[in-house]
Structure formats: C-alpha cells, structure tokens
Amino acid sequence: MPLTYSPPIRDMQFVLHEWLGVTKHLQQLxxxxxxxxxxxxxxxxxxxxFASEVLAPTNSVGDLQGCQLDRTNHSVTTPDGFKEAYAQYVEAGWPALACEPEYGGQGLPFVINQCVFEMLNSANQAWTMYPGLSHGxxxxxxxxxxxxLKALYLPKLxxxxxxxxxxxxxxxCGTDLGLLRTKAEPQADGSYALTGNKIFISAGxxxxxxxxxxxxxxRLPDAPAGSKGISLFVVSKFKLDANGELGERNPIFCTGLEHKMGIHGNATAQLTLDGAIGHLVGEPHKGLMAMFVMxxxxxxxxxxxxxxxxEIAFQNALAYAKERLQMRSxxxxxxxxxxxxxIIVHPDVRHQLMSAKAYAEGGRMLGSYCGLLLDQAHHSADAEQRQQALSQLALLTPVVKAFLTDNGLSATIGCQQVFGGHGYIQETGMEQLVRDARINLIxxxxNAVQALDLLGRKVLGDQGKALTAFGKQIGAWGKEHSQEPKxxxxxxxxxxxxxxxxxxTQALGGKAMRNPDEVGVAAVDYLRIVGHLTFGWLWAQAAQVALAAIADGKTDPIYxxxxxxxxxxxxxxxxxxxxAFKRLQANANTVLKTSHALA
Incomplete structure (x- = not known):
C-alpha cells in the first residue's frame, strides 16, 4: 500500500482567502x-x-534507488523518473512562477509560490530540493x-x-562558517580561481x-580572519562565454555522495574546487550578508x-485508521x-491524528502569513510597512524553521505509530517520511542554532522591540474579539x-547580562514557547473565522x-x-555544571 497524496486545496483556500484575506492585501501592493x-x-x-499525478509516483522510487556517482567522470544520475518530472516542471513554467518578469518570470506572489512548494514537498521532498535551491x-x-551577472544567470535560473x-x-566547519578555508585568487580578467572542498551540498x-x-x-587573499573575511562567488559547472553559452567544464567536481538516513533522491554532494573560475557577488568580505538572502x-x-x-503523513495515517480493524472500542x-x-475509534490513534492535523494546518497558516510578510517587505510602496514586515519576518523565520520541523518529525513518527508494525516496513512508505523528516531539524x-538566533539576536539583541510589537498585534486582535463569548x-x-x-523574556535578559550561557540553556525551550504562542494566535483566528461562518449558516464541514x-x-x-516554563525555572547549572557526568 504505497503512499497516496491529495493536494489540500480546500484548506489552502481557507487559509489564503477566508483567514488571511491574501488577495486584498496583495492588491494593495x-x-x-x-x-x-x-x-x-x-x-x-x-x-x-502536477504534485499528485507526476511527482508523487517518483517518491518511493527515489528513496529506494538513490543517486549514483560515476567516479570516472564525476557525473551523478538521479533516480528513475526524476529527470522526466523535472522536464515537465520546466515545460509547464513552474520555475518562473515567482520570478521577475524582466528575466522571464511570471511575477506571482511568494505566498502563492510557498503553497505550490508545500505540495511539491508532500509529493517528493528530495526532488523538490533541486528547484527549491535554484530559487534561493x-x-x-x-x-x-x-x-x-544578473543578465547572465537569472534568465536561465x-x-x-x-x-x-x-x-x-x-x-x-558546519555552522561556524568563520572557519572555512576555500580560497579565491584574483585573475587578470577580473574573475577568481577558487580552490577548496565543500561537503553536504544538496543538489550539488x-x-x-x-x-x-x-x-x-x-576567502580572498587579503581576507581578515573569521566570518568578516568571507566573500561570495558564483561558479558555473561549465564555463560561460560572454553570451552565456556553455563552454568547457569548470573544475568544480563531485568527488563523493553522502550515504544518508533519508532524502535519498537528492544528491548530497562532496565538491572539490581545483581552480574553478568564479565571479564575485556583492562586495568583498561581505559574502555572509549576501548569502543570508539565500x-x-x-x-x-x-x-x-x-x-x-x-500533511502527507496525516493523510495516509487517517486513511489507514479508517480501514484497519483492530479490537473494540x-x-x-x-x-x-x-x-x-x-482503529480510528481508539483514543491514542485519534490523538496522533489530531496532533498531525493541528500541526499541519497551523504550519500552513504560519507559512502563508510569513509568505505575505515577504511579499510586503519586498513590494510595498509604504516604507514603514516594508520595515514592519521585515522586522516581523526576521522574528518569525527561526520559528518557522525550528517549530515546524520539530512538529513535523513528531507528527510523522505519530502517523507511523498509527500504522503499527506496518509503519515500520518499507511497503507503506511511512518509515520513509520519518527518515526524510529527520534532516529538516539539522x-x-x-534547531538549537535557530533558537539561539531567536532569543539571543532577534529578541534580546534588539531589546525585545520586535517581540513586543508582535505581542501588541496579538493583544490588539484579542481585544477586538473580547466580546465574543465563544x-x-x-x-x-x-x-x-x-x-x-x-x-x-525580562528575566532571561537579566540572567544573560550576568552569564551569557543562560541564553544557551534557555533558547530551545524559549523557542517552543514562542512557537506555541504563535500557533495559539493562528488557531484562535481560525476558530473565529469558523464560528462566524457557522453563524452565517454556512454548512461546509471545514468550519x-x-x-x-x-x-x-x-x-x-x-x-x-x-x-518548558518549569525547565526554565531550574538552575542553569544543572546543565552547565556537569563536568563529572560528562567526563
């Protein structure tokens, strides 16, 4: 019984149109x-x-076959059906959906592009990483x-x-990019020759x-040490002439593929640069700032x-729970x-299903909300609205990354549990979803780094201004609806x-001034609390929309x-x-003063 997928179009319409009012907001841009x-x-x-009919059938094939490296010529072959699905994707114009019209794009909003990519991720996450990284x-x-560089690269991306x-x-070096060693030597024609090694390069x-x-x-030859000495370069697999036509092979080669727990269909490459020709993107020594966009x-x-x-784990677990017979209520x-x-009559099965449903639909609301913020940040004619959107998006980005991926792993494991022993074998596809979901936390x-970013940089780093503004927004919404008894x-x-x-937050700020390690001890729990506050606000709004629709006599079962x-x-x-609150009341030394236990 392989995985099946039905695009959640009705719920997307609820989120975009009935809750978020996305068309009204976008038409103001x-x-x-x-x-x-x-x-x-x-x-x-x-x-x-496309997701359900073309892409979804490639998912289990990609997991079983993986990618194959030919070491004689450094080429990689993707699993059966991947190349053909990508050709259909390109032919239909999907890569251009949210790109600028001046480069051949269709100019649609990012929030709509996010919904499209949600469906692609449900259908085959490993495949979707190829076009996803292209967009970045x-x-x-x-x-x-x-x-x-824009004229050379953007039309074909x-x-x-x-x-x-x-x-x-x-x-x-992983997260600590200040340690990286790849060198870039200036060339007489204004290009650079790059030498070094990279690992864990998705779609490499x-x-x-x-x-x-x-x-x-x-790093350039005169680069200062640490992260302030990093520059960004664009390096084409093939050298390009002035017209952007492909020439000889550039010496950036795949020398190995990682043997991974999941996402087998994506080529996670080890790359060696041996004097590969590249061009500087942005200013020297400011590469991290440029790369942060991506x-x-x-x-x-x-x-x-x-x-x-x-979403796909929930769909398949729900279908199985309705059909699988086991014991009596x-x-x-x-x-x-x-x-x-x-088995859907059994309380724990229902709990697992409802957890996945709540996390999926809450995640859809948060992802769409952040997508709209990004559109406003980039395209609003109002400078104040652009700044407010950027500030809130910066605050919520680590929450999206960490909270949704924590929840995703929990939900896929819960949905696997619904299948019992059948969830642990390959035939149902549930164990693949668990394995694929695991990388997203890493x-x-x-997610610990995201938590540090949230608490240390986004909250304490700006004296809580962005969090306070977000809290006032939640409070204002609550006051607006405070007279609704339901x-x-x-x-x-x-x-x-x-x-x-x-x-x-105030207490942690005081502790952090005395001992910065307090931030590290508190950060993960703090992000979970902020995540639940955010989801609680979103679900309260969804309830308000549903109650209003029911009061209006609407009979759609979604309400x-x-x-x-x-x-x-x-x-x-x-x-x-x-x-989380209970843990944060404990003395941080129960984590920090453990030299004997961890000797």
Missing amino acids: PRYAEFDQDTFNAVLEEAGK AYEALHAHGSDS TSGQWTGTMCLTEPH EHDMAENIVHLVLA MNGARLGVGNQSLGLT LSGPKAPELPADP YEGT LIEFLLPLQNLGERLTEL PAKLETAKFYFTRLMPEVET
Missing part, C-alpha cells in the same frame, strides 16, 4: 494589483495536479549580483534550464539540467518541507457488523501565555473541523509550554 483570487486558485489547482540562488543573485546550489559547509551534481550554478563562500529563504523552505511531510463496539472496530542551522476559551489562555512570555482542531490544539498541544 503595486506589483500584484492585477492579480485576483481566481488566478491564485487556478495556479494551486494545476500545481496540485536566484534570490541571492537578484539581490546582490551585478547587472552583468528563471526558466529552469539551469539549477542552483549554496556551497557553505566544509569538512572542518545531477543530470536533470544542463548546467548548475553554485554560490560558493570563499539562507533565510532556505530556512522558510525547510519549514515548508516539514509542513509537506506532515473501550466504550463498546462502533462497527458491530464487522469483526473488529476501525540542516540550514540546527472565543473566550481561546482568548484567555492566549492572553495568559503572552503575559508569562513577557515576564520570562466545525476547524473549531474542533482549535480546541484540540489549545487543550492537548499548547500545554507543552508548562514543561
């Missing part, structure tokens, strides 16, 4: 003034067909590349004729496109990957005509959690389902914060 709801719906419908390379070049990568990690070599555009971090986009993308996995038979009841900055069960816990978070899921979230998932 000059770039998107002419787009309408019907256009967005049509895009989602077609993307859903496009954004970094668009933001920091010279006009000549937009069309999908070429794909992209981000080359950061080296064998001796493959046969799906004619060329690969690598964005590589390296890295922040990638962090939103990784959250989206786990959202996609959570504790309160008496629910299907007396059958030899046993479907790459693009581990919302009280959501509003009171939300208000209480917001007040406790404010007190906690009572939203209400039930919101209640489940507040009573069964949000209470996790109590454990």
Whole structure:
C-alpha cells in the first residue's frame, strides 16, 4: 500500500482567502494589483495536479534507488523518473512562477509560490530540493549580483534550464562558517580561481539540467580572519562565454555522495574546487550578508518541507485508521457488523491524528502569513510597512524553521505509530517520511542554532522591540474579539501565555547580562514557547473565522473541523509550554555544571 497524496486545496483556500484575506492585501501592493483570487486558485489547482499525478509516483522510487556517482567522470544520475518530472516542471513554467518578469518570470506572489512548494514537498521532498535551491540562488543573485551577472544567470535560473546550489559547509566547519578555508585568487580578467572542498551540498551534481550554478563562500587573499573575511562567488559547472553559452567544464567536481538516513533522491554532494573560475557577488568580505538572502529563504523552505511531510503523513495515517480493524472500542463496539472496530475509534490513534492535523494546518497558516510578510517587505510602496514586515519576518523565520520541523518529525513518527508494525516496513512508505523528516531539524542551522538566533539576536539583541510589537498585534486582535463569548476559551489562555512570555523574556535578559550561557540553556525551550504562542494566535483566528461562518449558516464541514482542531490544539498541544516554563525555572547549572557526568 504505497503512499497516496491529495493536494489540500480546500484548506489552502481557507487559509489564503477566508483567514488571511491574501488577495486584498496583495492588491494593495503595486506589483500584484492585477492579480485576483481566481488566478491564485487556478495556479494551486494545476500545481496540485502536477504534485499528485507526476511527482508523487517518483517518491518511493527515489528513496529506494538513490543517486549514483560515476567516479570516472564525476557525473551523478538521479533516480528513475526524476529527470522526466523535472522536464515537465520546466515545460509547464513552474520555475518562473515567482520570478521577475524582466528575466522571464511570471511575477506571482511568494505566498502563492510557498503553497505550490508545500505540495511539491508532500509529493517528493528530495526532488523538490533541486528547484527549491535554484530559487534561493536566484534570490541571492537578484539581490546582490551585478547587472552583468544578473543578465547572465537569472534568465536561465528563471526558466529552469539551469539549477542552483549554496556551497557553505566544509569538512572542518558546519555552522561556524568563520572557519572555512576555500580560497579565491584574483585573475587578470577580473574573475577568481577558487580552490577548496565543500561537503553536504544538496543538489550539488545531477543530470536533470544542463548546467548548475553554485554560490560558493570563499576567502580572498587579503581576507581578515573569521566570518568578516568571507566573500561570495558564483561558479558555473561549465564555463560561460560572454553570451552565456556553455563552454568547457569548470573544475568544480563531485568527488563523493553522502550515504544518508533519508532524502535519498537528492544528491548530497562532496565538491572539490581545483581552480574553478568564479565571479564575485556583492562586495568583498561581505559574502555572509549576501548569502543570508539565500539562507533565510532556505530556512522558510525547510519549514515548508516539514509542513509537506506532515500533511502527507496525516493523510495516509487517517486513511489507514479508517480501514484497519483492530479490537473494540473501550466504550463498546462502533462497527458491530464487522469483526473488529476501525482503529480510528481508539483514543491514542485519534490523538496522533489530531496532533498531525493541528500541526499541519497551523504550519500552513504560519507559512502563508510569513509568505505575505515577504511579499510586503519586498513590494510595498509604504516604507514603514516594508520595515514592519521585515522586522516581523526576521522574528518569525527561526520559528518557522525550528517549530515546524520539530512538529513535523513528531507528527510523522505519530502517523507511523498509527500504522503499527506496518509503519515500520518499507511497503507503506511511512518509515520513509520519518527518515526524510529527520534532516529538516539539522540542516540550514540546527534547531538549537535557530533558537539561539531567536532569543539571543532577534529578541534580546534588539531589546525585545520586535517581540513586543508582535505581542501588541496579538493583544490588539484579542481585544477586538473580547466580546465574543465563544472565543473566550481561546482568548484567555492566549492572553495568559503572552503575559508569562513577557515576564520570562525580562528575566532571561537579566540572567544573560550576568552569564551569557543562560541564553544557551534557555533558547530551545524559549523557542517552543514562542512557537506555541504563535500557533495559539493562528488557531484562535481560525476558530473565529469558523464560528462566524457557522453563524452565517454556512454548512461546509471545514468550519466545525476547524473549531474542533482549535480546541484540540489549545487543550492537548499548547500545554507543552508548562514543561518548558518549569525547565526554565531550574538552575542553569544543572546543565552547565556537569563536568563529572560528562567526563
């Protein structure tokens, strides 16, 4: 019984149109003034067909076959069907969806592109990483590349004729990029010759496109030590002439593929640069700033990957629970005509299913909300709105990456549990989802690094301004709806959690001034609390929309389902914060003063 996938179009429409009011917000931005709801719906419908009909059948094949490296010529062959699916993807114009029209793009909003990529991630995360990284390379070049580099690379990244990568990690350094050693030597013609080794490069070599555009971090000869001495370069797999035509092979070669726990269909490459010719992107020694455009986009993308996995895990576990017969309900038979009841009647099965549903639909709301923030940050005519959107997006990006991926692993494991022993074998596909989900907590900055970024940089680093503004936004919404009695069960816990978070933040700020290690001890729990506050706000809003629709006489079953899921979230998932608060009250030395235990 292989995995099946049905695009959650109705829920996306609820999120985009009934909750977020995305068309109204987007039409206030000059770039998107002419787009309408019907256009967005049509895009989602077609993307859903591609994801479910073309891409999903390649998922288990990719997991079983993996990628193959030919060491004689450093070429990599992707699994059966990957190349063909990518050709259809390109032919349909999907790579160009959210790219600039001046480079051949269709100019659609990022928030719609995020919804498309959620469906692609559900269908096959490993495959989706190839075009996903291309979009990140496009954004970094668009933001920091010279006009000549943009003209050379962006049209073919937009069309999908070429794909992209981000080359950061080296064998001796992961997150600490200040340790990287790859060198870039200036050449007489203004180019640079790069020499060094990179590891863990997703989509680093493959046969799906004619060329690969690598964005590589390296050091110039006069570079200062540490992260302030890093520059960014664009290195093409093939050397290009002045017209952008492919020439001889550039000496950036795949010398190995990582043997991984999951995402087998993606070529996670070891790359060796042996005098590979590249060109500077942005200013010398400011490569990290330029690369952060790509890295922040990638962090939103990784959250989206786990959202996609959570959705497909939920769908398949729900279908299985309705069909699988096992024992009788504790309160008496629910299907007396059958030899046993479907397992969906059992409380723990329902708990696992509802957890996955609440995390998937909450993640969809958060991902769409951040997608709209990105559109506003880039395209609003109002400078104040652009700044507010950027500030809130910076605050929420580590939450998207860490909270959604934590939840995604928990949800895929829970959905695997629904299958019992059948979840542990290959035939159902559930164990693949667990393995694929595991990487999302690790790459693009581990979730502990995201937590440090949130607490240390985004909250304490700006004296809590962004968090305070976000809290006021939540508080204002709560005050607006405070006279709606059916919302009280959501509003009171939300208000209480917001007040406790404010007190906690102030206390942690004081502790951090005395001992910076306090931030490291507190960060992971702190992010979980902020994540639950954010999800609580989103689910309270979803409940308000559902209650209003029911009061208006609408009979779509999505509305009572939203209400039930919101209640489940507040009573069964949000209470996790109590454990986090309790841990944060403990003395940090129970973690820090453990020299004997860890000797």
